[in-house]
Amino acid sequence: MKYLKTTPAKCKGVRACEKACARTINKSDDPAKSAIRVTAKDGVFEINVCNQCGACIDICPVKALSRNKQGVVMLDRKLCVGCLMCVGYCPTLSMRTHPDLREPFKCIACGACARACPEQALEIAEK
Amino acid sequence: MDVNKVFEYTRYLDGIEKMKAAHVVLAEYAYTPSLPEKGYTNRTLHVDLSTMKISEKKVDEAMKKTFTGGRGFGLKYLWDAIKPTTKWNDPENDIIISPGPICGITQYPGAGKSLVVTLSPITNIPIDSNVGAYLGPLLKFSGFDALEIQGKATEDVIVVLEGVKGRVTIERAPLESVNSHVAAEQFTHEYAADEADRRNVSVASAGQAAEHSLIGCLNFCYYDVRRKVTRLKQAGRGGIGTVFRDKHLKALVVHGPQVKGDMNRPADLGRVQRAGVKLHREMHDFDDKMCTMRKVGTTNIVSVMNAYDLLPVMNFQYGSHPDAKHIDKTTWIRKFTQGIPDGCWYGCSMACAHGVDEFALRTGPYQGHKVIVDGPEYETAAGCGSNCGIFDPHWVIECNFYCDTYGIDTISFGTITGFVMECWQRGILDKERTGGLELTWGNGEAQLEMMHQMARGEGFGAQYAGQGVHRMKTMFADNGWGDRQLLDDIALEGKGLEQSEYMSKESLAQQGGYYLTNKGPQHDEAWLIFMDMVNNQIPTFEDKAEALYYFPMFRTWFGLNGLCKLPWNDIEPGDNRTANTPQEAAKVPEHVQNYVDLFSGVTGREITKEEIIAMSERVYQFQRVFDLRMGKGTRQYDKAPYRAVGPVTREEYESRQERYDKQLTDWMKVDPAGKSTEEKMALHRAYREDRYQKLVDAVYKRRGWTENGIPTLETLRRNGIDFPEVVAAVKPHLK
Secondary structure, rough: OOOEEOOOHHHOOHHHHHHHHHHHHHOOOOOHOOOEEEEEEEEEEEEOOOOOOOHHHHOOOOEEEOOOOOOEEOOOOOOOOOOOOOOOOHOOOEEEEOOOOOOOEEEOOOHHHHHHHHOOOEEEEEE | OOOOOOOOOOOOOOOOOHHHHEEEEEEEEEOOOOEEEEOOOEEEEEOOOOOEEEEEEOOHHHHHHHHHOHHHHHHHHHHOOOOOOOOOOOOOOOOEEEOOOOOOOOOOOOOOOEEEEEEOOOOEEEEEEOOOOOOHHHHHHHHOOOEEEEEEOOOOEEEEEEEEOEEEEEOOOOOOEEEEHHHHHHHHHHOOOOOOHHHHHHEEEEOOHHHOOOOOOOEEEEEOOOOEEEEEEEEOHHHHHHHHOOOEEEEEEEOOOOOOOOOOOOOHHHHHHHHHHHHHHHHEEEEEEOOOOHHHHHHHHHHHHOOOOOEEOOOOOOOOHHHHHHHOHHHHHHHHHOOOOOOOOOOOOOOOOOOOEEOOOOOOOOOOOEEEHHHHHOHHHHHHHHHHOOOHHHHHHHHHHHHHHHEOOOHHHHHHHHHHHHHHHHOOOOOOOOOOOOOOOOOOHHHHHHHHHHHHOOOHHHHHHHHHHHHHHHHHHHHHOOOOOHHHHHHEOOOOOOOOOOOOOEEEEHHHHHHHHOOOOOOOOOOHHHHHOOOOOOHHHHHHHHHHHHHHHHHHHHHHHHHOOHHOOOOOOOOOHHOOOHHOOOOHHHHHHHHHHHHHHHHHHOHHHHHHHHHHHHHHHHHHHHHHHOOOEEEEEEEHOOOHHHHHHHHHHOHHHHHHHHHHHHHHOOOOOOHHHHHHHHHHHHHHHHHHHHHHHHHHHHHHOOOOEOOOOHHHEEEOOHHHHHHHHHHHHHH
């Protein structure tokens, strides 16, 4: 199963990942539209992003969430009704929503953030 | 379980093409489809089945300001449609389905409700009933804030609203079933283009028994994309299904557009989203620790009611029973399929609409069929179960199924069956009088057969039971069956409507919560038993009156906006009980703020918590005047049967002798020693009936009514509903 592996210890809070992600998945420069989020807590950076656990798949009332061939959990926006139950039920709070966007969004393990990270804190991996 | 499991159900689709081909279009109307703007489409669809005329009405700003939507719109349209002399089966009686401005948002739990309003056959005053499933939202997204159906067809017809094409038709449809579990499936398949489109179709239907009784319910369906089956939710109370069938409506089909998260075109989508995600998260964090709605729905309270002596047992004689464990959540968690998203509208993370899958029926025309049964919910488990002395879950489920498909209100049916079974216990009924039905406590088969009789329009079921307890007690007395006083005492009804399924004997506030209501004793307005009886948070008459002002007004608001009550207080923020006083905690202030955010976020009209009450009160007072206009709405119609107030019989008294004797000492300062049970019962009756009247006085005062229960002119003015015809309805009673 493909997923984005994070190494928070390497993170220096550059947040290039957020910009790359927002641009890639939502065509925006607004970091609030990024599926990956970096936060600083007591001088230590934390990285929050979907780990592809799939808990959201069974929560969805319209079967809009499913795994693709690589095991990545994907949202079919055509089916999605924007109810955001997947956002509320995500065990790691990694399903995102934004007032400009009707449907939620999440990490699709595309690797854009990993390529943008100058500290190699992110990588696409298998588990 | 595997959420993608394939269930085996009996299907009713053989010959479906032939059924569709047999339709004949009798009338057609073209319109331009539109989505709501800030929650409103600003127009209503009107269908007259007598003239076969279909038309539109404009919804103006004044209508929205005064009546908000939902129940408010329904009552206003009904007021305009009927006269004070109108009877329920007159052609001018109107069925109004209105979803309300918030209805159809997908982000917040419980936001797919519609309100159905009509002149009730069982009470002869307006009834409003709150129903889930997809029809209301799809109606709105097809372009209409409400649908009115007036007139009466001369033969069975269906009304079809094609919300994408912009076409409304009245069609002859002779081959489909009238019974709801079949009709819902057949019409859904006929009008959906394919499997993916089935969720965009919703069907309203009643059933055979609605034709032959006064307690017919209206089913709304939705297509469950995981189970691949149509499911039913009910506008249960007050005989709406009876009116539907009396108009010769077989079904109403709404085929709307595919739903997205912004179809209400809200003023501030982000505000709606934030409130929704917050509640989804609360559900995720606390439901397992609080009400377990996601696992067992409202049946979670069967064991709670039983523990507090509040579960109706044997026509509300008793409040608990050792066998209640067979119909409590420990049973339902096994019977309900677990792990499937079970909301009756998108985004309901409370997900209480549980189903018993592949249920094999033992009786009636569908004997041997395997079906999905929606529920039972608490009311059905208590009403059709413990209240009839029935503790075998099979019969509760089968009764639930046939009530739904035949179009019968499970609450009225449960209270009716409890009443006739007590009449049997007391010798008022016997085999000869019931035509062979042995209506003994616990006889689930007899209960089912009584319902099959209703469906066939024959026997005791149709002639007596289907007429409701109000008419039955008079018919029995007229036949010389039983003592009139006893019949009045044990018939759990007010204004003609059967009481819902909680014991109110030990909670004065709940006696008011049931019987000081606009449409009769239901739990839609106020549920105060815990605040009052268990926690003693509203000890004085004034405290109780304040609760009987605030909660009915607040809860009315759900029905104005297309919302479900359950996500308000069947889940609470984690700090609700610590951050607030007990009295404030009962209001769940943080959730009230959510509703402020939802209304303001959708409509763009900024409101406050106080305005929620003001919006509701306008409609509530209007409904009270409407009752008055139809010949009720005065003090004499707010009385409670004594079974709801205190112990009617010796057995009841003695079952709680210790408690009642102590009350004699504590409340009445009377020493029970040496007194016979009859003497003690008489003391209780005098005390409790007097106490109820004092409560009535306090509540009327708080609501701005006269001693006879009439809203004063000042009350009408304060609420901005002093329209000439409203004032005219009130004035003769103010002299």
